[in-house]
Amino acid sequence: MSLKEKLAAGEFVLLAELEPPKGVHVAPMLDHARRLKERVEAFLVPEMHQAVMRMSALGAAFLLRQEGMEPVMQVCCRDRNRLALQGDLLAAFACGIENLLVVSGEDPSLGDHHRARAVYDLSALELLEAIGGLERGRDLAGVDLEGAPRFFTGATTQAGSPGRSAELEAEDIAQRMRAGARFFLTPPIFDPELLEPVVRRLDQGRQALVPTVLLLKSLGMARYIERNVPHIRIPPETIERLQRAPDKVRECVQIAVEGIRALRSRGYPAVAVATLGWEDKLPEIVEAL
Amino acid sequence: MIVAERKPIEEILPWLEGARSVLVLGCNECVTVCEAGGKKEVGMLASALRLLFAKEGREVNVGERTLERQCDPEYLDELRDTIDAYDAVVSLACGVGIQFTAERYPSKPVYPGVNTCFMGAALERGVWAERCQGCGQCLLALTGAVCPVARCAKRLLNGPCGGSSAGKCELGPEVDCAWQLIIDRLKALGRMEDYERLIPVKDWSKDRAGGPRKVVREDVRS
Incomplete structure (x- = not known):
């Protein structure tokens, strides 16, 4: 069953984020994927997350597909204009990649190539509409395609971020849904209550939301996020719990496991786990579920 | 200078629906020189608006003003002292002036009367x-x-692309190849080693x- 079919059937779906390598050694990424294959429904492949140059999501998603796994390929507005985006989308579909996650992408100034010129020819919303056009057999110039792709497309939402208006987030989701997005990935969620104001405003409730669970790596990381990352909120209890824990790494894994369980029990159709390079901890997390 | 072009009046008109008093606001700097938003253009747009409002049977007071x-x-x-007498402002300044006017008078609708080009x-x-594109790191010495x-057209920094032909850009014969111009100039200066x-x-x-x-210039900051 594909990711789309599993979600349609109401099965709980676990997505795992797998960063493509910075280089050409793909074996570690594929080893992680193989170890998780039976326990994870699909792999989320970021496109140069935080504007750090790595192997493209298209390449990594294709490699996963070749191994019989189901990737969700990020498509990012930052690095490609409308020609390149559409061309890569056609290539992706021809390579068997059918799940997409449309993102704006972080500004190059935040990454490791801060002198790069950003593109942003299309916004995420316009890209969703362009994907819809390709599916209807037309490109953005209105020219007919020789064969149209068919994608299962998601987008991101800032639902659950402190300081964001729940009304605007719900409106944004509705707008992106009209443009063809079928699921919405949230920022890392440490307190599921924060999603409720948006959930209450959505016609389909929590059914279109895919909350992200971020694996913390240390007490320092948790404190740093709490102080410096405005769109992620870590409750003080979580930080205190890490302070008290004798084995911090084990506690971080346990917090992630409990986070996934809590979101599953609230009825979210899927959860995405992000480990930011600690993919080797993923088997431990999924086995504990 | 900042070069702008006048917007068609048909684009401006719908923004002024319901306004009983409109100020057409010019700028005496760049847009005056490029004949898009100086005193003369303010007068022309104001007259055209008065005619169109009269044709629609609307009584609209159209004021004219051009700031330095x-x-x-x-x-x-x-x-x-005067802005409160108007329901809306059509600014013929560049995008900078339009925004700065709106920032200065936050409760007043300010609309663009020009397209700012380059x-x-x-x-x-x-x-x-x-x-000039204001890229922030001038290369003209080189x-x-x-x-x-x-x-x-491609912002190439190290010589022309394959589309350059007989000194012209691949975009068409009316566009000079910038690198041909650079080479001609370096030759004239006897500085081809820079190429x-x-x-x-x-x-x-x-x-x-x-x-x-x-x-930010700390030395001149007040």
Whole structure:
């Protein structure tokens, strides 16, 4: 069953984020994927997350597909204009990649190539509409395609971020849904209550939301996020719990496991786990579920 | 100068629906020189609006004013006593002046009467051409004072592309190849060795890659 079919059937779906390598050694990424294959429904492949140059999501998603796994390929507005985006989308579909996650992408100034010129020819919303056009057999110039792709497309939402208006987030989701997005990935969620104001405003409730669970790596990381990352909120209890824990790494894994369980029990159709390079901890997390 | 073009009146008119009093606001700087938003253009747009409002049977007071600069709070403050008499402002300044006017008078709707195009110069009366993109890191010392960022379609920094032919750009015969101009200029200056020198990959963080820019001069700050 594909990711789309599993979600349609109401099965709980676990997505795992797998960063493509910075280089050409793909074996570690594929080893992680193989170890998780039976326990994870699909792999989320970021496109140069935080504007750090790595192997493209298209390449990594294709490699996963070749191994019989189901990737969700990020498509990012930052690095490609409308020609390149559409061309890569056609290539992706021809390579068997059918799940997409449309993102704006972080500004190059935040990454490791801060002198790069950003593109942003299309916004995420316009890209969703362009994907819809390709599916209807037309490109953005209105020219007919020789064969149209068919994608299962998601987008991101800032639902659950402190300081964001729940009304605007719900409106944004509705707008992106009209443009063809079928699921919405949230920022890392440490307190599921924060999603409720948006959930209450959505016609389909929590059914279109895919909350992200971020694996913390240390007490320092948790404190740093709490102080410096405005769109992620870590409750003080979580930080205190890490302070008290004798084995911090084990506690971080346990917090992630409990986070996934809590979101599953609230009825979210899927959860995405992000480990930011600690993919080797993923088997431990999924086995504990 | 900042070069702008007048917007068609049909584009402006719907924004003024329901307004009983409109101020057409010009600027005495760049837009006056490029004949898009100076006192003369303010008068022309105001007259055209009066005619159209009369045709629609609407009684609308159309005021005219041209400030020395709209990008300077000192001159914008001159409007403080009169602006409340108007329901809306159509600014013929560049995008900077339009925004600065709106920032100065937050409760007043301010609409653009021009399209701001580029930083350029007059080639002849009625013809303006782009010369600078404000990339934040000037390369003109290396290129014989011809800018490849503003004048090469591909912003190439190290010589022409394969589309350059007989000194013209692949975009068409009316577009000069910037690198042909650079080579001609370096030859005339006897500095062709500069052509052989490689310009490093450009730092676009000085351009817009780092987000909206600001220049801060601590030595002149009040």
